[in-house]
Amino acid sequence: MQLSLIDLAIFLVYMLGILFFGVSFYFKKGRTTDDYMVGGRKLPAWAIGMSIFATFVSSISFLALPGNAYLGNWNSFVFSLSIPIAAWIAVKFFVPMYRELKSESAYYYLEERFGAWARTYASICYLLTQLARMGTILYLLALPMNALLGWDIATIIIVTGIAVIIYASMGGIEAVIWTDAIQGIVLILGAITCLLILLFSMPEGPGQVISIGQEHGKFSLGSMGISFTASTFWVILIYGLFINLQNFGIDQNYVQRYMSAKTEKEAIKSTWFGSSLYVPVSLLFFFIGTALFAYYQAMPELLPASLQTADAADKIFPYFIVNGLPKGLTGLLIASIFAAGMSTISTSLNSSATVILTDHYKKYINRTSSQKTNFRVLTISAVAMGILSILVSLAMTEVKSALDAWWALSSVFSGGVLGLFLLGYFSRRVKQMEAAIGVVLGLLVIGWMSLTPIFISEGPWISFRNPLHANMTIVVGTLVIFLTGFLLSKVLNGKTR
Structure with a gap:
């Protein structure tokens, strides 16, 4: 597959724009480590909420959810239905608790309850999880880019990883949140544009997507039977509730955002905004998958034989992006996929650096370190975690x-x-x-x-x-x-x- 010059230009301009915008926060005068970790506790609720949303959505979601709906039904959408429940628990109990503790670390509370071992154990688990998460996202992001652009997978992993490392390590949480806000908007606009084109490209109009989807049971949310051995409605709902309790309750990525808001009320607003936004946007991704199924059912000659197998479901959306969209929009959608991946990785880098400083360096190495030393530790930690995540991603190829x-x-x-x-x-x-x-x-x-x-x-x-x-x-x-x-x-x- 070959990109047009227009699409390539849009994609490259977007990537460079995000990079320079993120780095610009490094040159902000009078910046402290508090600015680096929690944005000086003065960031607007809407931007924090958009960042929470962008953290939820990775490149995995952008590609896997449409592929999931294309191959099966909307059973996995039940996961999104659990988010408002978890968000309510978060704003009722967790957000006020973290705001009262006034610690940048999500794991300080565990030390208060069970001692230093609990804090250290939890923070190490978090760092290991983030390495695996960032490595996986980088690798899965490189796969469709390899199919779309023909570039070497290892090259895509390294270049993308370095770009995110630069702006996340230099710009701090402010760079992460503001670039997340931009990337969240690009992601939503790209997905909406894609769905509209699919709907109005149907031979019999948008309604044909609904009729074909209903005929093949594409809108089902799964079996309502009580079974814990299969992917029923209840299994996905319970799983989603526990995963999202983990996200809102103990994940450093989210806790840092609670602390970045001006007040507790603003933190609660941002939590509701970010979590609530994910529900309709994930529905949008599932609708795209169903629309793709209807599109190629109505016009099967447009789909190559190599993509008409079950294991090729995740490749259908990238194929449509390159072959079914007008010039210019392809570049926007590819930028959206990168936006989803980069926002998640940048968040993990900043939060991991904060955990290393607060839970390890200042606790076990230097309790009275200066601002200059803290900045150096934060920057080195973000760069080190980024390099390690690139190595993990390269290992994923095996x-x-x-x-x-x-x-x-x-x-x-x-x-x-x-x-x-x-x-x-x-x-x-x-x-x-x-x-x-x-x-x-x-x-x-x-x-x-x-x-x-x-x-x-x-x-x-x-x-x-x-x-x-x-x-x-x-x-x-x-x-x-x-x-x-x-x-x-x-x-x-x-x-x-």
């Missing part, structure tokens, strides 16, 4: 399924930390020992649920394989940690009295 690897790793790390946080917040009598036992037991359960499906597919050990759907891993692991710690505290505290 993995059979990057997504499977990411899901397995994220389940292990996120499930353990979420359970510990909920245990500390909702059960005040739990002490260090009960919490530590709960975490160890929970991690063993999460490891069993995550890894046995990968390593046990047949043979005498098949009965030891996790029978539940993969999405239940974080749910079960979190509940094991919470219930273990809670019950142990009841028993041990009773004996003490």
Whole structure:
């Protein structure tokens, strides 16, 4: 596939514009580490909300959601329906708590409840998760770019990674939030434009998308049956609730944004805005997938035989972007895909640097470091995490399924930390020992649920394989940690009295 000069120019201008805009914050006079980490606690709610939205949407969402709807139905959209529930819990309990603590770190609270080990454990899990996340996104971003542009995958990974490292490490959270706001707008406009073109390109008009979709059951939200071994409506809803509780409750990416707002009221507004915006936009992506299905059902001659297989579903949208859009719009859509990936990676870089400074450097190395030293640590940390994420991404090229690897790793790390946080917040009598036992037991359960499906597919050990759907891993692991710690505290505290 070859891009026109117009499309290539639009794409390159966008990339350079974002890079220079982000770097410009580095030259802001009188900037402090508080500006770098939380934007001086004075950023507007709408920009923070747009940044929360852009963090939610990665290049995986931009390509995987349409591919998912093209191949199947809207079952995965149920995940988005859980977001308002998680957001309500966040603004009711978590946002006020973090604003009251006034710490840039999401994991300071765990130290207050269970001691330094809990904070260190959670922050290390976060850093490892972010490396896996950034590496996966860089790799998955490079795949469609390789198909669209014909560029070498390793080259795309390195160039994209360096571009994000430059503006995220130099500009700080202000650069991240303002570029996120721009990239979120570009992403939404690109997706809307694409859907409109699909709808009005149908031979019998936009209504044909609805009729073809209904005929093939494309609008179904999944089975309403009570089963935890398949991807039912309830499994996806429960999974989405736990994942989004993790996002809003313990993820440094989100907590830093709560702290960037002027007031608690502004922080709550931004949380509602960012979380609520994702619901209709994810619906837009699913509608694009259904529209693509209807488009190529109505005009099958436009789709090459190589893309008419189930494993090619994720390649349908990139193919349409290059071959079905007018010149100029193709460049905009490619910029949108990059926008989704870059916003997520830049957020992770800034938050990881903040965690390294607050939870490790200032705690264990130099408690009274100067502003100059703090800036140096933040910059070096962001660059180091960026370089490591590029290496992880390059290593992903040797993995059979990057997504499977990411899901397995994220389940292990996120499930353990979420359970510990909920245990500390909702059960005040739990002490260090009960919490530590709960975490160890929970991690063993999460490891069993995550890894046995990968390593046990047949043979005498098949009965030891996790029978539940993969999405239940974080749910079960979190509940094991919470219930273990809670019950142990009841028993041990009773004996003490």
